[in-house]
Amino acid sequence: MRLLLVEDDAALAEHLSADLERQGFAVDLAGNGVDAEFKGDMQPYDVIILDLGLPKRPGLEVLKNWRQRENRVPVIILTARDAWHERVDGFKAGADDYLCKPFHVEELVARIQALIRRSHDKTGDSLQSSDLVLDEERQQVKLPDGTMFELTGTEFRLLRCFMLHPGKILSKTRLTEHVYDQDFDRDSNLIEVYVRRLRDKLGKDRIVTRRGQGYIFTENSS
């Protein structure tokens, strides 16, 4: 899952993005409204975390502009604790959720996960795809026979991406974008290595190779 974090407080942005990366998200940063608006239109982010008080262009205007261009990316706005009117304006402009500053990272992570599940029509507190259950907090997967497997950070990010898009062809480039952040030297051949590892854990038929196109995660492997 790829996030855009829009925050002009550099120290806060740095510490938040480190926390979010530990939770298995690839995080891009934008420090002003103009940069944020551009990036939000260019990349298919899973969620954007948008501070409203920004240099160059206010967050609210950025959000309105995205929605005017039919960019429906899920957006969580960051607002000041006592500014209820900001939250109302934010929802009117098309925000999906909000969080008051200061906040605990755990709450932000829980809101991001809930928003991602909602945007993929999934409900509940864990990510399920037919007979697999992904525990996002422990980064483990449970198989139909009850076996639990620990996943490495990369395996977890890759499997989450597959489980959110069952039955769809995912190219290596797309998977790479969702698994690594922009600073990583993106070698899409690594995806093959991690797909092989997931197949070893989940069974061979779960992830099907489409030559020249990418991979498909199949919901029923039996």
Ligand code: CA
């Ligand atoms: Ca700010």
